[in-house]
Amino acid sequence: MGRRTGTRRVGIADVALKAGVSHATVSRVMNGNFTVDPAIAQRVRDAAAELNYQPNPVGRSLALGKTDTIGIVVPDLANPTFQAILRGLSMAAAQDGYRVLIADSSEVSSEEAILAGEARRRCDGLVLCAPRMGDAELEELAPSLHPMVLINRSTTETRVPSLEVDYSQGVQELAEHLVGLGHTSIAFLAGPARSASNRARMAGLDKFRAAHPGVELRMLEGGSSFETGHEAVDEVLASGATGVLAFNDLVAMGLLSGLHERGVRVPEDISLTGFDDIPFARYTTPPLTTAAVPITELGERAWHSLRALIRNAEAPDEETTFQPRLEIRGSTGPAGT
Amino acid sequence: MGRRTGTRRVGIADVALKAGVSHATVSRVMNGNFTVDPAIAQRVRDAAAELNYQPNPVGRSLALGKTDTIGIVVPDLANPTFQAILRGLSMAAAQDGYRVLIADSSEVSSEEAILAGEARRRCDGLVLCAPRMGDAELEELAPSLHPMVLINRSTTETRVPSLEVDYSQGVQELAEHLVGLGHTSIAFLAGPARSASNRARMAGLDKFRAAHPGVELRMLEGGSSFETGHEAVDEVLASGATGVLAFNDLVAMGLLSGLHERGVRVPEDISLTGFDDIPFARYTTPPLTTAAVPITELGERAWHSLRALIRNAEAPDEETTFQPRLEIRGSTGPAGT
DNA sequence: TTGAAAGCGCTAACAC
DNA sequence: GTGTTAGCGCTTTCAA
Numbered sequence: 001m002g003r004r005t006g007t008r009r010v011g012i013a014d015v016a017l018k019a020g021v022s023h024a025t026v027s028r029v030m031n032g033n034f035t036v037d038p039a040i041a042q043r044v045r046d047a048a049a050e051l052n053y054q055p056n057p058v059g060r061s062l063a064l065g066k067t068d069t070i071g072i073v074v075p076d077l078a079n080p081t082f083q084a085i086l087r088g089l090s091m092a093a094a095q096d097g098y099r100v101l102i103a104d105s106s107e108v109s110s111e112e113a114i115l116a117g118e119a120r121r122r123c124d125g126l127v128l129c130a131p132r133m134g135d136a137e138l139e140e141l142a143p144s145l146h147p148m149v150l151i152n153r154s155t156t157e158t159r160v161p162s163l164e165v166d167y168s169q170g171v172q173e174l175a176e177h178l179v180g181l182g183h184t185s186i187a188f189l190a191g192p193a194r195s196a197s198n199r200a201r202m203a204g205l206d207k208f209r210a211a212h213p214g215v216e217l218r219m220l221e222g223g224s225s226f227e228t229g230h231e232a233v234d235e236v237l238a239s240g241a242t243g244v245l246a247f248n249d250l251v252a253m254g255l256l257s258g259l260h261e262r263g264v265r266v267p268e269d270i271s272l273t274g275f276d277d278i279p280f281a282r283y284t285t286p287p288l289t290t291a292a293v294p295i296t297e298l299g300e301r302a303w304h305s306l307r308a309l310i311r312n313a314e315a316p317d318e319e320t321t322f323q324p325r326l327e328i329r330g331s332t333g334p335a336g337t
Numbered sequence: 338m339g340r341r342t343g344t345r346r347v348g349i350a351d352v353a354l355k356a357g358v359s360h361a362t363v364s365r366v367m368n369g370n371f372t373v374d375p376a377i378a379q380r381v382r383d384a385a386a387e388l389n390y391q392p393n394p395v396g397r398s399l400a401l402g403k404t405d406t407i408g409i410v411v412p413d414l415a416n417p418t419f420q421a422i423l424r425g426l427s428m429a430a431a432q433d434g435y436r437v438l439i440a441d442s443s444e445v446s447s448e449e450a451i452l453a454g455e456a457r458r459r460c461d462g463l464v465l466c467a468p469r470m471g472d473a474e475l476e477e478l479a480p481s482l483h484p485m486v487l488i489n490r491s492t493t494e495t496r497v498p499s500l501e502v503d504y505s506q507g508v509q510e511l512a513e514h515l516v517g518l519g520h521t522s523i524a525f526l527a528g529p530a531r532s533a534s535n536r537a538r539m540a541g542l543d544k545f546r547a548a549h550p551g552v553e554l555r556m557l558e559g560g561s562s563f564e565t566g567h568e569a570v571d572e573v574l575a576s577g578a579t580g581v582l583a584f585n586d587l588v589a590m591g592l593l594s595g596l597h598e599r600g601v602r603v604p605e606d607i608s609l610t611g612f613d614d615i616p617f618a619r620y621t622t623p624p625l626t627t628a629a630v631p632i633t634e635l636g637e638r639a640w641h642s643l644r645a646l647i648r649n650a651e652a653p654d655e656e657t658t659f660q661p662r663l664e665i666r667g668s669t670g671p672a673g674t
Numbered sequence: 675t676t677g678a679a680a681g682c683g684c685t686a687a688c689a690c
Numbered sequence: 691g692t693g694t695t696a697g698c699g700c701t702t703t704c705a706a
Contacts, residue, residue, distance in 0.1 A: 011683055019392070027685060037691060053480070057399045057459045059683030067395065069438070076422045077614075084448070087414045089439055099456070101438050119410070122394045122406070193626055225618060237701045245434070257620040279415075283563060283594040285622035322692045359677045364701055374675060396699030399682045413704060 002307030010051045012059075019047035028307065030055055062202035067100045070306060071119030072127040073112060077104040080226065080250065080278045081295055085129055085151060088299025096307060098124075107193060109133045113141055120145050125152060125306045132194040148308035149302050152197050160307040162184040163298055163320050165277070167197045168204030170291035172246055175208045175217075177289070177326060182335035183243035183271060184215050189232055189255065191247035201275075205245075222247055229254025233262060242270055242335045249274035249281045252288055256331065277327050286330030293324050296330045345390045349396075356384035359504025364525040367392055406436045408456030409464040410449060414441045416561065417587065417615045418632055422466055422488060429670070435461075446531055450478055457482050460644045464488060469527060471594060482645035486639050489534050500657050501636055503614070504534045505541030507628035507661035511610045512554075512602045513584055514663060519672035520608060521552050522581035526559040526569055526592065528584035535560045535584065538612075542582075559584055566591025570599060579607055579672045583658040586611035586618045589625055593668065605671030616662050623667030630661050 016026045028036050029044040036044075046176045047053075061067045070093055074082040090100045102121055103115040105175055109132035126148040131138060135155075142148070142157040154162035156270065171188075185306060188205055191198035204221075206267055209217050218239050222228045229251035236244055246252035250272035259266055266272050266286060277292035301320065355364045358377060365373050366381040374383075384390075404561035407430055411419040427437045439459055440452040446469035457463045463485040468475060472492075479485065479494040481648065491499035508525075513522055525542055539556075546554050555576050559565045566588035567574045574580055583589035589611030596603055603609050603623060611618055614629035639658065 009683095013683080022683080024686080024694080025692060028692090031685080035691060040691085054454065054458060056397060056683050057455075059698095061395045061686075062399050062683075062700090063685040065698070077420075077427060083414075083420050086439075087441070089415060090439055091443070094441065097441055099438050099440065099459070101426055101436050102423075104431065104437065105426070106428075117391065118394075119436070121391060137367065226616060230620075253617070253620050257622070259626075279563060280617050281588070283567075283590050283592075283621070285597055287594075346699095350699080361677060361679095361702080362675090364699095365676090370706080372675065377675085393699050396682095397701075399684090399699075400701045402682070558691080 001202045009056070009264060011056065012052050012053075013048045013280060014051055014105070015044065019044045024301065032291055046079045048057040055225045056226045058295070062295070066124050067124045068097060069101055070127065070303075071103060071116075071162070071251065072120060072129060073103045073105060073116050075105050075107050075112075076224075078104070079121045080168060080280070081248070081293075082129060082275055084278070085299040085302070086296035088296035088301075089127060089303050092300040092303035093307075097316035098302075098303075098307075099178075104291055105132070107132060107194075109191070113212055116141065120148070120232070125310050126150060127302050127306060128153070129199065130195065131192070132192075144248055147306060149305045149309070151302055161320075162303055163305065163322070165197070165293050165322045167200035167324070170293075170326075171201040171204040171245060173206050174275070174291055174328045175205065175212075175291070177328065177332065178271060178273070178335075179212060179215060180245035181243070181271060181332060183241075184335070185218075185239075185241045186215060186237045186243040186245065187218045187220050187236060187241035188245045189220045189229065189236065189247055191222060191224050193249070194220060195224070201247070201276055210284075216241075222251060224248060224250065226250050226257075229256075233258035236270075237262070243268060243332070244272045246272065246274050248312070249276045249278045249288060249290055252290070252331070253280065256288070266331050271332040271335070273332060275324070281301060281327075284331070289329045290327050291324035291330040292327045298322060300325070339412065345409065347390050348393065349390075350494060351388055352384050352390045355388060356381045366659060371377070371634075387558060403461050404459065405434060405617060406438055406460045407462045407464065407640075408438045408440060408453075408460040409466060410442060410453050410468070411466045412439045412442055412444050412449075412456075412457060412469055413476070413561075414439070414589070417617070418585070418613055418630075419466060421632035422636040424641070425633035425638075426590070426640050427636070429637040430453070430641035430644075433640075435644075436641075440653055444468070444469065444529070444531075450474060453478065453482055457485070460510065462486075462647050463489070464486070464639050464643060467534065469529075479588065484549075486642045486646070488635060488639055498646070498657075500535065500638055500642065502635070502659045502661060504537035504546070504631050504661070507612060508538040508541040508582060509545050510661070510663045511612070511626075511628055512542065512549075512667065514669065515551060515582070515610070515672075518580070518608060518669060520578075521672070522555075522578045523580040523582065524555045524573060524576045524578035525558050525582045526557045526573065526588055528559060528561050533563070538584070545650060553578075559588060561585060561587065561590035563587050563594075566593075567595045570595035574601070574608075578663035580669070581607060581609045583609065583611050586613045586615045586625060586627055589668070590617065590621055590626070593621055593625070603668050606670070608669040610669060612661070618664075621668070624668045626669040627664050628661035629664045633657060635659060 130152040151161045273290045274290040281288040467489040487499045610628040618625040
């Protein structure tokens with residue numbers, strides 16, 4: 001049995017009573033059903049306005065079997081990349097009258113499945129953003145989460161569209177750019193081990209290595225934050241590399257700041273690249289050379305895919321790969337000055 | 338009458354049937370009601386596990402009159418300040434089993450009321466973040482949105498707690514800091530006109546002006562983004578000011594980058610301050626002198642206030658003001674070199 | 675301890 | 691064109 005919390009909320013029954021009609025008629029009017037006599041419709045609208053009545057979405061949801069809400073699960077809301085995806089998703093969904101519910105797994109991969117399930121049950125669909133869980137678990141979970149779209153991850157489940165960024169290609173272009181500038185000793189400051197996008201970058205660098213046997217390429221352990229980059233200064237300097245590929249812009253910015261504190265000049269002494277092209281990247285000193293990913297658009301596209309799934313119940317079987325665009329700025333320069 | 342979307346979802350009835358008990362008993366077991374015979378309870382749990390049953394939150398919400406969800410309305414999800422508030426709110430609410438629904442008004446103040454109302458109806462409570470709407474409208478809206486907490490805005494409605502940052506005090510300290518460094522010509526690069534926090538800064542600067550008749554203080558129109566700051570370079574240079582107070586860190590960073598492009602040295606030629614101390618502020622070159630606001634904590638506190646309102650239905654009548662902390666870094670230095 | 679039944683607020687089929 | 695009624699999936703009172 002329901003509960004009253006504080007002031008009684010006005011429901012459809014109150015309006016019906018006031019207008020002297022049935023619930024059904026009120027419902028029809030509120031939903032713009034034109035089979036209602038105009039005079040009566042007006043009476044209902046007046047009553048509704050007078051009582052300041054607004055239909056209860058929970059009641060509607062139960063009756064209609066939909067919530068007009070979608071969920072998004074992200075590993076870390078502090079990460080500008082995920083913030084931008086969220087923003088793109090939220091804006092696009094809002095255009096179609098959908099709201100978004102957020103779930104932050106705080107990089108705890110064991111929480112993801114539970115969070116995703118809970119979010120999914122409250123919503124009409126789900127966006128799973130760069131999930132850290134293992135492939136097997138993702139594969140097993142996917143059917144129960146449908147409709148869902150995946151960002152920076154994929155599954156064999158055919159009904160699940162995947163939006164992916166070609167990190168492999170991007171990092172290769174960045175590395176080629178450094179080689180083009182004469183760098184022969186390069187270091188990669190890696191990201192979180194569980195991150196699929198980090199694995200993709202690794203794969204890209206393997207290809208790069210095969211194509212450039214003469215170039216020395218070192219892998220350095222890292223993470224995905226400012227702090228990681230800032231703390232890596234010593235390791236980077238010790239590596240002797242003149243060109244550094246940071247996991248992403250955040251890491252690059254932390255490193256840049258650390259190098260600056262040490263009096264190491266960028267790009268004269270060390271060339272440095274980021275990844276993502278977050279809004280801040282162009283405002284560092286020097287501005288960051290990076291691989292630009294249309295992150296906000298990614299969120300927008302995620303909604304479009306999800307919308308199709310929700311509407312059709314048939315999968316568009318979309319699998320889209322976004323190509324990063326090399327953005328050359330001041331943080332990279334000729335080697336060996 | 339309800340609708341079936343795709344695959345039939347398993348409901349309480351299926352479990353009841355399988356376990357050979359009534360709906361009511363299943364409900365009791367699922368809610369940890371111990372008045373159920375242990376053997377039967379186990380049978381129910383087994384059936385639930387086998388069917389992979391999870392209670393439908395919409396059904397629960399309707400019966401219980403609560404959604405375990407709160408809403409947040411922000412003027413612009415692209416703003417790091419609001420992102421940090423959202424994050425603090427989301428993390429804190431998650432601790433108590435609440436999720437958050439987001440609504441971005443895109444700085445369109447006329448949308449705020451509608452968005453807020455819609456969000457509120459779907460949720461158990463609302464956080465209204467730096468609303469751009471007028472005082473009168475806010476005042477009128479407040480009762481219908483209860484329980485709600487306000488960030489960087491206040492109302493006379495006693496049941497609405499307000500969490501505010503003392504921008505007036507912060508900007509005064511920043512200005513004093515510049516004066517202490519010998520600056521006698523200062524410019525304030527203002528924020529959005531509708532922003533209450535901008536008005537608070539203005540008020541603070543009025544006080545500052547009264548206290549320092551000898552200091553020349555110019556007001557420059559601006560906004561709240563990078564771009565605003567970047568575009569303001571000419572105006573700032575034309576003002577002849579040697580000390581510049583930017584509306585926030587974002588604006589300061591844009592301006593910093595613009596000054597750098599012009600070959601203007603910071604802090605040698607111009608000293609520059611931001612506001613907020615977003616995570617990026619310490620990583621600019623030079624690092625930004627700013628007034629640090631515990632933004633994430635603000636979100637966290639917002640949840641605590643809201644939680645109290647939701648639980649008590651009585652208002653804690655909280656009115657908290659956060660004092661910014663002066664964070665002196667490299668972007669400010671002695672005047673007149 | 676358990677089940678039957680009412681009710682949360684709404685939509686929609688069906689009958690008038 | 692409008693009202694009656696069933697039903698969405700759940701919780702909870704009440705009676706057994």
